[in-house]
Amino acid sequence: QKEVEQNSGPLSVPEGAIASLNCTYSDRGSQSFFWYRQYSGKSPELIMFIYSNGDKEDGRFTAQLNKASQYVSLLIRDSQPSDSATYLCAVRADSWGKLQFGAGTQVVVTP
Amino acid sequence: SQTIHQWPATLVQPVGSPLSLECTVEGTSNPNLYWYRQAAGRGLQLLFYSVGIGQISSEVPQNLSASRPQDRQFILSSKKLLLSDSGFYLCAWSGQGANEQFFGPGTRLTVL
Numbered sequence: 001q002k003e004v005e006q007n008s009g010p011l012s013v014p015e016g017a018i019a020s021l022n023c024t025y026s027d028r029g030s031q032s033f034f035w036y037r038q039y040s041g042k043s044p045e046l047i048m049f050i051y052s053n054g055d056k057e058d059g060r061f062t063a064q065l066n067k068a069s070q071y072v073s074l075l076i077r078d079s080q081p082s083d084s085a086t087y088l089c090a091v092r093a094d095s096w097g098k099l100q101f102g103a104g105t106q107v108v109v110t111p
Numbered sequence: 112s113q114t115i116h117q118w119p120a121t122l123v124q125p126v127g128s129p130l131s132l133e134c135t136v137e138g139t140s141n142p143n144l145y146w147y148r149q150a151a152g153r154g155l156q157l158l159f160y161s162v163g164i165g166q167i168s169s170e171v172p173q174n175l176s177a178s179r180p181q182d183r184q185f186i187l188s189s190k191k192l193l194l195s196d197s198g199f200y201l202c203a204w205s206g207q208g209a210n211e212q213f214f215g216p217g218t219r220l221t222v223l
Contacts, residue, residue: 032210043201043214044155051210088155090212096160096168097143097205099212103154 002027004091006102013083013109019076021105023089026070032092033065033072034099039085048074079109113138115215117202123221130175130189132218134202137183142204144185145212146177149199161185162207197222 003026013019025033032051036044050056050063050072062075072091076083086104093100114137124130136142146158157170159177167177174193178186185202202215 034211036214041219043217046211046213049211092210096162097210097212098145098157098160098170101155 002093002100004089004100004102006089006105008103009106011105011107013079013107015079015081015109015111017079019079019083019107021074021087021107022071023073023102024071025091027091027093028070030091034090035063035074036088036090037085038088038104044088081109081111083107084109113213115202115204115213117215117218119218120216121219123223124192125223126194127191130192132187132200134185134215135183136204139204139206141182141207143207144179145203146185146187147201147203149201151198155201192222194222196220
């Protein structure tokens, strides 16, 4: 059974600090990795994707991938109250494009 | 630009009643389409996916079915709803050969 694991949180982060979210996956053959943000009552929104080992930066977000250790992380710099949401990690499971989602990490940014 | 629509936005249905949820995508051709369900406080569960008109693959056995009558239309149905069918139903699309999936606004279904 392919699995994607995330700490459910909540992760409490002071405003302006760095939020660090982790995700591990079981399928060593996984090639594509995604982070979605989901506000309460809303649908998930794609914020980052990464395919290669290393770091990928987009604004205040940095995704980090380590395929050897089978983990992917998301850093949110200068956290803002508007970053308070649940962050879903997703892994592409096969050639049809199916994604396997983790249960999500709730982030709460406190002023 | 591409847009994905779902309706209705919310739905309250009695147990045993039928269901039809619709999803349409604009601004792209031949997308891959997906139906997910998110139960309260839980992750997303893939229900169905489709790579073309009339082509449906089911991920989990259940009393739901899906159809794709047109290239950019995806329908989720049930003949008789169960209490356990309550949840947030999300339609998503991706381009052929692309990795990223984009979600519609969702339908919140409550079965009483």
